[in-house]
Amino acid sequence: MLRYKKLKRQNDFQNKSAESNFSLLMEAWKPLSMGFKKRWWDYVALPEDVDASDEDSFRQEIRDLAFTSLQLLKDAIFDAECAPLFSLEVYGHIIGMFELNNLDLVVASPVEDYFIHIDDLPDDKKEEAEKATAPLLDALDDDYAVPCDGTAFFPLQSCMNHSCCPNAKAFKRDEDNDGHAVIIALGPISKDEEITISYIDEELPYEERQAELADYGFTCTCSKCQEEKPN
Numbered sequence: 001m002l003r004y005k006k007l008k009r010q011n012d013f014q015n016k017s018a019e020s021n022f023s024l025l026m027e028a029w030k031p032l033s034m035g036f037k038k039r040w041w042d043y044v045a046l047p048e049d050v051d052a053s054d055e056d057s058f059r060q061e062i063r064d065l066a067f068t069s070l071q072l073l074k075d076a077i078f079d080a081e082c083a084p085l086f087s088l089e090v091y092g093h094i095i096g097m098f099e100l101n102n103l104d105l106v107v108a109s110p111v112e113d114y115f116i117h118i119d120d121l122p123d124d125k126k127e128e129a130e131k132a133t134a135p136l137l138d139a140l141d142d143d144y145a146v147p148c149d150g151t152a153f154f155p156l157q158s159c160m161n162h163s164c165c166p167n168a169k170a171f172k173r174d175e176d177n178d179g180h181a182v183i184i185a186l187g188p189i190s191k192d193e194e195i196t197i198s199y200i201d202e203e204l205p206y207e208e209r210q211a212e213l214a215d216y217g218f219t220c221t222c223s224k225c226q227e228e229k230p231n
């Protein structure tokens, strides 16, 4: 939605018809369009404590959960111009996309940025901001500087398949600005060789790796799995 708004501001002098707004929405969607997007409730692995005979009702249950979550999201941020994004069908694919593609990362505490930002404010504004944020900062105490664990979607990384003996690793290093991640080769990679990353802790035993990968909807058959697969 933010990308759409930005594009709209840039295009404001042009055509403002509903049709042109829809094409801007599609343009804003482009980076996300690369993501692998199965509907969340269709692919999620059946939890161990759910019997196979209850699979249909389990999937219906999490679809209902997504519906409730979508209603809450709509109450908070619905925007008529972006209405196509708020259908249950699209929402199911978006949650699925985050589940299947996202990269866990760590970002510096935003409170550090906050301090830099308020330092630049005129005195009266600075005082106002400090008054508003004091209870939050008091509650955080020394934890204000603790880096935040997060998860993010990176279009290029989302095109990479998994291997338990990967030849690359996805990193989000301190020096990479927000909005960027890097893929680092773990060794020489031959021309035409597929670049793979590991979606999980590849040091886990075979059975645990496969159980974690079930959440991505596949059984790994990489060379390490073939070697370690029990007969």
Ligand SMILES: C[S@@+](CC[C@H](N)C(=O)[O-])C[C@H]1O[C@@H](n2cnc3c(N)ncnc32)[C@H](O)[C@@H]1O
Pocket: 034, 035, 036, 100, 101, 157, 158, 159, 160, 161, 162, 163, 216, 217, 218, 219, 220, 221
């Ligand atoms: C992040 S996407 C990877 C890119 C995806 N293959 C595509 O075409 O866009 C993750 C999905 O790719 C597929 N995938 C990734 N690694 C795989 C592997 N080693 N074997 C089989 N399927 C895999 C699974 O369907 C998984 O849910």
